[in-house]
Amino acid sequence: MVDYTALLPAGIVIVTAMIVLLTGLFIEQKKILGYITLVGLLTSLGLVLKDWNLTATFDSAPFYGAIVVDPFAQIFNAMFLIVGVLVAIAALKAYGDNPRQDEFYSMMLLATVGMMVVAMSKDLLALFIGFELASIATYAMAGFDKRDPKSIEAALKYFLIGGLSSSLMVFGISYIYGLTGSTNIDAIALAFGANPGLATTPAILLAMVMLIAGFGFKMAFVPFHMWAPDTYEGAPSIVSALLAAGSKKMGFAAAFRIFIVGLVAMKVDWYIAFMILAVLTMTVGNILAVMQTSIKRMLAYSSIAHAGYIAVVFVVVAYWNAPDSAVNLAVTGGLMHAFSHAIGKAAAFIAVAAIAYMILSKDKVDDPNHVSNYDGLAKRAPMTAFLFALLLCSLAGIPPLFGFTSKFVLFLSTIEAGLLGLAIICVLNSALSVYYYAKVVMRMYWGEPKGEAFVEPSTYVFVLAIAVIALIALFFAPGDLVYQWAETAAHAVTGV
């Protein structure tokens, strides 16, 4: 008898989604559904945290080795669930009176399950199914405010480009299956070992580029990023939080597994591809973020820049002179940065939602996300402004926040690998990014307030406070919890 308890976290989320969807049909007072969602997510998160170091494989029917639970899957599961919890709490306020909130919660839960499946899958087919489950659920969520044309436009763009990328991805997967005879990631890696000529065929090269493009869409690498700012801006802010913090990390979970485990024999080829993408992504992301006047677009571009930082992991892993210690450090740093960015960015979008809510309640403005609305916010909404400023500091990588630690470890790995040029580009980019974060903080603290003080919505402030406390606590964490976890997960992937 196989022990399936390792799959319980995902199972709980699925069951919760079903309960929420079905109960929603029958009850009038739907606010309870948000709390059910939270209970499900928190239970699942608790189980993941308890078994953070668990390794379990399922080789027999019905999984045939397609699903695996290891520290790598668990750290991503934790990220997705934390983002889910933050978004769910924020949704209690944002959609507390919405008659369709059951749809929102169930789709959010299904998206979370999809992401978790991607993190746990060791087979391209299972991975693709999880990927599509998450994508389709988030397409619908992006257009959730269906009376808002911007939201519809955002959803449509996201859907069209998403469809294109999915087709590229399936195309790549089919080529890989044709050439190696398997969709199992371990078997693919073995096929390269058995047939050394395979790595140099043009067809496999095409497959690799297709996969990079397919995942690059989710991770928002330049030039596959263009949907991201429009979608993040148009979608409801808390959905943007889920997209930027959760769905984007799903792309990394998939890419880490496929490239670092499955296609490791071709690393000379993806070294150059990721080098170009990483540098391009962080630079373009940061430069365009400087130009933005909408906070949500600024956060979208900053999220693109962060994807560029995390892409550095692939470059270090593929670099032929990099010592094993640097490879491990890079994956560790990448996972840590994904973690810190997930918390920071999710909370930042929720902060934007909170601020927009407050501004719409008092001021008559067309666009509540315009940066000029943030003038003097520290006097009008001191708690929110303070927490938002700290979140921006974490994104900028300023101690004592976890964003500093993760960025530090990530950039350090490039130095340890001997990629000094890349390290300098990263640091310069990071310095540039401080400019646009600081600009917002300065507006909040030194700008002239445009009206009287707000009543700060306590639910939002609560979410932000949790995120900020977590970021500070993880910076000071004894023994550095996330570092250990990420390091164990890195071992699970790199195998060195």
Added chain:
Amino acid sequence: MSDVATATTALMDFRPYAHWIMLLPMIGFLLELLIGKYTWRKGGMFATLSILGSVIISYGCLYNVYVQHLGFWEYSWDWFYPGIVAGFTIDPLSLAMLCMVSFISFFIHFYAIGYMSHDCAKNVYFAETALFTGSMFGLVLSNNLLQLFIFWEMVGVCSYLLIGFWWHKPEAAAAGKKAWMSCAVGDCLFLLGIAMMYTIMVKQGITSEIISFNNIFQNLEHLSHETIFGMSALTIICILFMCGVLGKSAGFPLHVWIPDAMEGPTTVSALIHAATMVTAGVYLIARAFPIFLAAPNALMIVAFMGAFTALYASTLGLVVNDLKRIFAYSTISQLGYMIAILGCGAVLGVAAVAYALFHLVAHAFFKALLFLSSGSVLHGIGNVRDIKEMGGLLKGMPWTGYAMLAGALALIAFPFTAGYYSKDRIIEDAYIYATHGGDLGYLVWVFLVLGVILTATYTFRAWYLAMTGEPRSYPAIRPHECGFWMKTTLVVLSVFALGLGIMTGGGAKFWHFLEETFVHETHTATGVYPGLDLHEIGLLGGNSLMAHGAHPPQWVIYLPLLLMIAGLAIATTVYYKNRIDVSKYVKKDNPLYQILWNKYYLDYLFKDIIAEKIIMTVFTFWDVLDRYVIDGVVNLLSWITIQSGQVSRKLQTGVVQNYATAVIFGVSMLMILVIMFRGGL
């Protein structure tokens, strides 16, 4: 060991809770800041009680180690990168500091409840002092250089905040800035030293606990072979550490901030600029003592800088008329004594650390007492600080007057007071150092001995002028004595200032306990750091430690006593009996007086010459360069950035077909690039 443990009263093991010594005041800081305003007497309760908690844990640890012999202990955990740890260490050295800081800080908080009673931002004051105290505990408990440095800076920040606590006074704001700038000079160099230490440790292939003190000590033999620019790396590191010490412990020439720092509330002067914070530098040398010992010539520099500062500052104390500034100069001078004796460790070994620490603790008691009693004077006569406007205060405020007398007697090392045991020991051993340490060694001893006569003179000049004779100004006619909180503190501190030496068996118990530092093993969670053989470590730096049992000749032992009596006699004849009129010499046209009055022109040199002339000239040059050359480049870069942003923004058309084209374009370009990179298909 078990026999001893069972023989003594079983007391819980406090050592695993050592971090709470630091955390409690930090919690006190938060509570005080957030809700202090709404509590008892509008602030002060949380800070005082949290520090009382620290006192209890500190003395519990002392009991564990000193009475129960539970051994030295250290625990640490990986912080944000392997090898960078956070950790706490409990050994006689840290215990001596912890017990002293917590005790003094508690009583100063107690005193401040009365002293600050009229201040409107009382809770902010107490929050800042609690944060300061917590940071100081953190500094003392640190088992590694980086953590020590972080707390070192936090202590500096608190000092800046507290000096400028009455920020509406321009002098106070300027004094805070000056303190910050002077310390920053030293701190930058100190940080550089830490970075160098990290580098040479990594070079040895060490991957864990890279800059933890005990791990550095274990590797000194390898480290002593490292060189930078042909010099021993350890010596350079020690000199850089010494720069940090000169900033924080007010050594020449970075001492200039201490006298100005007296603009803060007197309790701050007592807490930070006399008793605790300024001793951080001394503590750093003591904590890193084996490194200094293994570095050629480093301790010689320490000894000389210390002795010079001791004499230099005491000459300045002679001419200042501000009561608090007189004691400020005496602080600089006494810190000089401590640093000098640490330098003598090149011959004396770990005994030097014990002597320095004993003087540090004794000094903390009597200097806190002197400052608090002068605070009481200020409180009683309406913030008059000029001793020329005082006089005859003893009648109106006997408690304060006699408390100050007790402090003054301890400061000048009057027989059987705490200072007598601590300071005379330093001078005797400086002589032993001199006989072993070459010609420069005698200079150290001579400086320290000359300091004694000056100390006695300026201390009693201040006391006689303030307390005896006729009142010389209106407020001095009717002084009012301080209240319960302040009086209690003065009495407690007087008892210690007078009796600490006798309580510790003439210091012997204290020295024996402290001499166990470094030479005994330290337990950690995973293993044991064996004790150090300081003789061998000394040989690495060319220092041959003396075997035990050298005694200086009799006349050396009695000389400081005689000189002290001489200095006291001078002060008595001039300022009490008024037999000699010094006004003939104390005039602006006397060049010697003028030099002293202008503090050897050091402020002039720093501010008017270095800051305003040299640096301004350089800055003007840089300004021109910056405005026309660098700004040009920066503007060009930002223009390019913004232009490229504009261009790429145009690509972001919002038309989904264009986005799809971009995706396909990206795929094609990637394909081409990858093929080019591998050199064709």
